[in-house]
Amino acid sequence: MTLTNTIPTHSSGATTKPVDPAIAADIAKFRDVLNQYRRGEISEDVFRVFRLNNGIYGQRQGGTNHMVRVKVPYGSMQPEQFEMLAFVVERYSRGWAHITTRQNLQFHFVQLEQIPAVLEHLGAVGLTTREACGDTVRNVAGCHLAGACPHENLDITPWAEAAYRHFVRNPISQRLPRKFKINFSGCETDCGQAMFNDAGVIATTRTLADGTAEAGFRVFIAGGLGTTPFPAQALEEFTRREELLPTLEAILRVFDQTGNRDNKLRARMKWVVEQLGMDEVRRRVLANRKFLLASSSYPGGLPTEVRVDGDAPAGLDANAVVTKVGQGTPVSIGGGSVYERWFAANVVRGLASGQVSAYAWAELGDITADQFRAIAAISRDFDADIRLTNRQNLIIRGLDESELPALYQRLLAVDMARPGAELVSDVVACPGADTCNLAVTQSRGLAKAIGDALEADGLAEVGGLRINISGCPNSCGQHHAADIGFFGAERRANGRSAPGYQMMLGGYIGQEKAHFGTKALRLPAKNAAEAALRVVHRFNNERLVGEPFRAWIERSGGVRNIAAGLKDLDKFPAYDDDPEFYSDYDEAGPYEVAVGASECAT
Numbered sequence: 001m002t003l004t005n006t007i008p009t010h011s012s013g014a015t016t017k018p019v020d021p022a023i024a025a026d027i028a029k030f031r032d033v034l035n036q037y038r039r040g041e042i043s044e045d046v047f048r049v050f051r052l053n054n055g056i057y058g059q060r061q062g063g064t065n066h067m068v069r070v071k072v073p074y075g076s077m078q079p080e081q082f083e084m085l086a087f088v089v090e091r092y093s094r095g096w097a098h099i100t101t102r103q104n105l106q107f108h109f110v111q112l113e114q115i116p117a118v119l120e121h122l123g124a125v126g127l128t129t130r131e132a133c134g135d136t137v138r139n140v141a142g143c144h145l146a147g148a149c150p151h152e153n154l155d156i157t158p159w160a161e162a163a164y165r166h167f168v169r170n171p172i173s174q175r176l177p178r179k180f181k182i183n184f185s186g187c188e189t190d191c192g193q194a195m196f197n198d199a200g201v202i203a204t205t206r207t208l209a210d211g212t213a214e215a216g217f218r219v220f221i222a223g224g225l226g227t228t229p230f231p232a233q234a235l236e237e238f239t240r241r242e243e244l245l246p247t248l249e250a251i252l253r254v255f256d257q258t259g260n261r262d263n264k265l266r267a268r269m270k271w272v273v274e275q276l277g278m279d280e281v282r283r284r285v286l287a288n289r290k291f292l293l294a295s296s297s298y299p300g301g302l303p304t305e306v307r308v309d310g311d312a313p314a315g316l317d318a319n320a321v322v323t324k325v326g327q328g329t330p331v332s333i334g335g336g337s338v339y340e341r342w343f344a345a346n347v348v349r350g351l352a353s354g355q356v357s358a359y360a361w362a363e364l365g366d367i368t369a370d371q372f373r374a375i376a377a378i379s380r381d382f383d384a385d386i387r388l389t390n391r392q393n394l395i396i397r398g399l400d401e402s403e404l405p406a407l408y409q410r411l412l413a414v415d416m417a418r419p420g421a422e423l424v425s426d427v428v429a430c431p432g433a434d435t436c437n438l439a440v441t442q443s444r445g446l447a448k449a450i451g452d453a454l455e456a457d458g459l460a461e462v463g464g465l466r467i468n469i470s471g472c473p474n475s476c477g478q479h480h481a482a483d484i485g486f487f488g489a490e491r492r493a494n495g496r497s498a499p500g501y502q503m504m505l506g507g508y509i510g511q512e513k514a515h516f517g518t519k520a521l522r523l524p525a526k527n528a529a530e531a532a533l534r535v536v537h538r539f540n541n542e543r544l545v546g547e548p549f550r551a552w553i554e555r556s557g558g559v560r561n562i563a564a565g566l567k568d569l570d571k572f573p574a575y576d577d578d579p580e581f582y583s584d585y586d587e588a589g590p591y592e593v594a595v596g597a598s599e600c601a602t
Helices: 021-038 044-053 079-092 112-123 157-167 241-258 269-276 278-294 304-309 338-346 369-381 401-413 443-456 525-542 549-555 558-564
Strands: 056-058 065-070 096-099 105-111 182-185 199-207 213-221 356-360 366-368 385-388 394-399 467-470 484-493 496-505 508-510 513-515 518-524
Touching: 021 044, 021 112, 044 056, 065 112, 079 096, 079 105, 079 112, 079 369, 105 112, 157 182, 157 241, 157 304, 199 241, 213 241, 241 269, 241 278, 269 278, 338 356, 338 401, 356 401, 366 369, 369 385, 369 394, 369 401, 394 401, 443 467, 443 484, 443 525, 484 518, 484 525, 496 525, 496 558, 518 525, 518 558, 525 549, 549 558
Parallel strands: 182 199, 467 484
Antiparallel strands: 056 065, 065 105, 096 105, 096 366, 199 213, 356 394, 385 394, 484 496, 496 518, 508 513
């Protein structure tokens, strides 16, 4: 790793913008509270809550090692921000950062005493860690194609920005019963994954009595993953644009009033609905919204961000070949040159403007300092808008089709041009036991093993499949929502502890529906990649033209029938015959479960 000692500046020579006063105040307070904590004036419990609310999360390594999570609303970033992150991860971390499934960026092994300096560097380019962790309104996530999707009903970009600005540092969202997550999607395809969030917003239209169409939203509430997944439920048939932010605030207020503050394991919005019933929760939310006008925080009407930037959809080019999007989309990219395969799989087209977008592959969701700098240069040189995706990649938007060959070469130079970003071999994984206190397995190691196995067998570019892995049942890797999902679990075999996984099949998010995966079977960690490979092989050989994975499962006799063909993999050899089964990926010694206290990781 080459350490860059100079803080980055704009390549254009532009002057640095003044630091946002709110960010500056956050940093000053963090420095002051940290000093009080180090002097013993603030207890460990109080400081833990404070640092979590400021996006600083403890690691399983303990001591002064911490993870810093940067809040990136709806994944949108500017070139100077990528450059600053390159500097920060080289100076203070391991030389790379990780994209989360909620479009944050996080990096690890930052020492506690260095965090104020890190926050100052981030604040210099408008980045903040405020409320990226803790019992707060977390990062407002949104479809990465918003404003660049031929299928959208509205561009949700300014709406997500408005929601982020309304709730960050808002007094009503600081000490909630538990974390609260908001997601936006521009159409029912739901690439933003609204259907498993506390508040999920999907843009839609309705036909009025005079025959005209009105754009607005469908708001869904009380979805969630974790150990007990709940699909979100519709609050009302249609929410007018002028009422969206009051609706979100009303949902949050009901959660604050009724969430379980005595038991964090049952404190999320989904448990409020289970306790009170959806009809009663709906009644309370709508009653809160009705009288919210009297509140000093009333956010009614069209937000400034919408009035200034507009929310008109990108529009569809009726004469173009339009790229299909969303989970389950069949894609065929085999054959041809590597560039032709990349062009077929990684490019989204069909906008009325004629512009296209292209995915940049970030393996396992990781971005190195050199890749950060390369992306910043691409953003400037191509005048492109770049966003993080919830499948841990980047998408480069606003391109002319003639620019694609040059873009491909630039991505190739930094190992980000692999065909099939967001497809089956692009496995999503949480950080796992590498750094997380709750993880019991090395989920990243399994993700790489599955990707490598699919590549070796020529299955890396099978369309219509997604694979997600979590290192424990808590679903930070969103295993419930994937076609093929795994979560880590300790196994006992031949008198020894060993790493294992529960395999799940058939998860799906889209069309205002959430189907969570069904448990198939438990497996030794070292056999999980082979199990995934067999399922993908069988699906690829047996599927009908365009047949979705869930439909294939049903036609094949269900999950139980598919799992029966994998039972031979649920076996541990004797330790002396193959000791590797008793060690996890990327670990040399015997497997050992080391679970720490939860700090609300996702």
